[in-house]
Amino acid sequence: MTHSVWEAPETGELPLSLTVNGVQRHLTLPVQASLLDTLRERLHLTGTKKGCDHGQCGACTVLVDGQTHLSCLTLALSCEGREVRTVESLAGEGGALHPMQAAFIEHDAFQCGYCTPGQLMSAVACVETGHAGSEGEIREFMSGNLCRCAAYPQIVAAVRSVAGGQGEQP
Incomplete structure (x- = not known):
């Protein structure tokens, strides 16, 4: 039926x-x-x-x-x-970290970690869809993801590092 x-x-x-x-x-x-x-x-x-x-x-x-x-x-x-x-x-074979996960660790882009899964998925989409050309563009794209610990500068740095750091400063 x-x-x-x-x-x-x-x-x-x-x-x-x-x-x-x-x-x-x-x-x-x-x-x-x-x-x-x-x-x-x-x-x-x-x-x-x-x-x-x-x-x-x-x-x-x-x-x-x-x-x-x-x-x-x-x-x-x-x-x-x-x-x-x-x-x-995001995890690769044998638990290998995705480049965005590694960048979050490198840039200390999480504190308590509760928002991290959503932040990571938005960050991956930000780069994959071509919205990581500048800090301002990243911040706008990621604006729907809240972090109570205020790790925003570190999150932006992590996204920029994965995107190759291209684009101008705001």
Whole structure:
């Protein structure tokens, strides 16, 4: 039996097929399930953090088809057939650090670490989408990610180092 997104069966759940960190996943989820809760509770990918759960802090940032998304505000069903990347996707073979992870360590770009997964995913998208040409551009792109420890200068330095430090100073 086939259902459209608009016609949920009596159970209130629908099948979902999406790719998470390169692995095809098939689930049956409540229609109101957020991508964040699906990642954490159904797929046990707990690197993505639940901060405010209102889309205001950026701790839950993931990439969907290469674009940043606040997973707490994204319905899992809206990701049908799409590529989702979480912070777990950054580690290489044998646990090798992604260049952005290494830069965060080198530049001391995290303090308590709670915002770090979302910051890392936004930073990777910033570089991959070509928005790391200057400190101002990086700050604007990363403005949806809050850090209570105020590590912003170090985060910008880490992003610039991965992007090659190109671009003018603000």
